[in-house]
Amino acid sequence: QVQLVESGGGLVQAGGSLRLSCAASGGTFSTYAMGWFRQAPGKERDVVARISWSGGSTYYADSVKGRFTISRDNAKNTLYLQMDSLKPEDTAVYYCAANSRAGYSGSSTRNYDSWGQGTQVTVSS
Numbered sequence: 001q002v003q004l005v006e007s008g009g010g011l012v013q014a015g016g017s018l019r020l021s022c023a024a025s026g027g028t029f030s031t032y033a034m035g036w037f038r039q040a041p042g043k044e045r046d047v048v049a050r051i052s053w054s055g056g057s058t059y060y061a062d063s064v065k066g067r068f069t070i071s072r073d074n075a076k077n078t079l080y081l082q083m084d085s086l087k088p089e090d091t092a093v094y095y096c097a098a099n100s101r102a103g104y105s106g107s108s109t110r111n112y113d114s115w116g117q118g119t120q121v122t123v124s125s
Contacts, residue, residue: 002027002098002114009094009119016086016123022079022096022116029098030074033105035112036081038092038121045095045109049081053103064090086123093118 008020020036035050049060049070058070069082079096097112099105105112 002029002032002100004096004098004114004116006094006096006116006119009121011122011124012086014086014088014123014125017082017084018086018121020081020083020094020096020119020121022081024077024079024098027098027100027114029077031100031103033099033102033111034070034072034079035097035099035105035107036070036079037095037097037109038090039095039118040092043092047107047109048094050105050107051079052105057104059107083121086121088123088125090121091123092121094121095119 003026005023036048037045039045051058051070067085071080095118096116098114099112
């Protein structure tokens, strides 16, 4: 089973940027659909963005469309989330996730079988 480790979270002012990374090991990263999810206190874990195995297909939640960019480097076994124009409502724990059974995946958390430990993103107003 693939192991996922996120990094890059932190505290940033509204309007600022952060880049999250997710390093994968122990599996065949280049064949997996991947996703970024986030969970704020008292709320459900929801998809932020997802990407197909090749990077050729991406999806963004409406709340982040035009501000966030998901990408992957299969040679480095790494998933990225570039977050620009951050807002206080983006504050959450961000998780990367892998669907090791398919190269394309939907937005439900049930589609993903491996998860990272999460990284905190806090946006101050």
